[in-house]
Amino acid sequence: MNAMPQWAFVNNEFRPFSEAALPIEDRGTQFGDGVYEVARVYRGTMFGLEDHVQRMLQGAAVIEIEHKWTVDSLRTIFKELIARNDQQDGIVYWQLTRGTAPRNHVFPHGVEANLMAYTRDYPNLSASWENGIKVIVTKDIRWLMCHVKSVNLLPNVLAKDAAARQGAGEALFEREGFGVIEGGSSNVFMIKDGVLKTPPLSHHILPGITRSYVLQLAAAAGIPAEEAYFGRQELVAADEVFITSTGIEVMPVVEVAEAVIGNGAPGPLTRTLQQAYEGKISETTGGR
Numbered sequence: 001m002n003a004m005p006q007w008a009f010v011n012n013e014f015r016p017f018s019e020a021a022l023p024i025e026d027r028g029t030q031f032g033d034g035v036y037e038v039a040r041v042y043r044g045t046m047f048g049l050e051d052h053v054q055r056m057l058q059g060a061a062v063i064e065i066e067h068k069w070t071v072d073s074l075r076t077i078f079k080e081l082i083a084r085n086d087q088q089d090g091i092v093y094w095q096l097t098r099g100t101a102p103r104n105h106v107f108p109h110g111v112e113a114n115l116m117a118y119t120r121d122y123p124n125l126s127a128s129w130e131n132g133i134k135v136i137v138t139k140d141i142r143w144l145m146c147h148v149k150s151v152n153l154l155p156n157v158l159a160k161d162a163a164a165r166q167g168a169g170e171a172l173f174e175r176e177g178f179g180v181i182e183g184g185s186s187n188v189f190m191i192k193d194g195v196l197k198t199p200p201l202s203h204h205i206l207p208g209i210t211r212s213y214v215l216q217l218a219a220a221a222g223i224p225a226e227e228a229y230f231g232r233q234e235l236v237a238a239d240e241v242f243i244t245s246t247g248i249e250v251m252p253v254v255e256v257a258e259a260v261i262g263n264g265a266p267g268p269l270t271r272t273l274q275q276a277y278e279g280k281i282s283e284t285t286g287g288r
């Protein structure tokens with residue numbers, strides 16, 4: 001498990017992972033001046049790749065990174081990476097930064113963006129999917145461009161480490177005036193009286209790919225859904241809570257800030273959506 005991959009893609013070429021390195025003045029390293037993505041690989045096939053690439057292209061456009069990459073050219077590279085690493089089940093990580101230039105906050109011009117990509121194994125989360133996890137709630141100290149998947153993850157790192165130290169699997173951010181808005185690396189959903197609720201898209205949250213799939217699957221399953229804000233009190237009183245991301249998929253939450261949700265076990269609508277998500281994985285990749 002989690003053996004080191006053999007190959008990475010960096011500076012326009014495939015390099016042995018152990019030798020692959022970014023330049024010291026890569027702007028992602030020095031300024032967090034870049035965007036990234038994580039896509040899942042099931043049976044050697046990328047899941048939702050086009051949606052991930054589109055989100056990255058939009059984020060790169062928002063922060064005005066000039067680059068040459070397209071859905072097709074990136075797909076070609078990731079396919080080769082997956083083949084070289086024989087990555088059956090795992091993730092592809094990639095990041096695009098504003099390139100390498102003498103250190104200066106102001107954008108350099110005429111500099112080639114740096115693309116870096118590699119694959120990794122992903123842990124089996126069966127026990128958590130079956131039993132659910134607990135989460136903490138913490139103040140959202142992030143900025144106002146959370147819709148851009150930037151490599152600036154320090155608030156997320158601090159929040160998720162605090163969660164881990166309390167034996168929790170995620171930290172949910174509470175934003176003043178908006179309520180509980182999303183997790184450190186996930187989107188949040190609650191269910192009350194049969195209605196699914198998740199905060200609306202805004203610059204306070206990442207437009208999660210899994211979030212959008214779950215809303216589509218809920219509609220197909222006839223589960224009514226609302227994109228609306230909710231506070232901590234409303235969340236704690238929910239019948240069911242779950243979080244979503246590319247990695248954790250549909251993860252039941254059975255405890256929020258030490259309050260037990262429902263009867264302390266994953267609820268029926270969460271189960272329905274977990275199964276529907278599994279179905280979507282099977283349809284597009286042939287299954288795990």
Ligand SMILES: Cc1ncc(COP(=O)(O)O)c(C=O)c1O
Binds near residue numbers: 183187205208244247
């Ligand atoms: C802050 C944040 N919100 C939500 C998500 C879930 O997004 P996705 O479903 O596209 O993985 C992530 C994923 O890492 C994230 O970092």
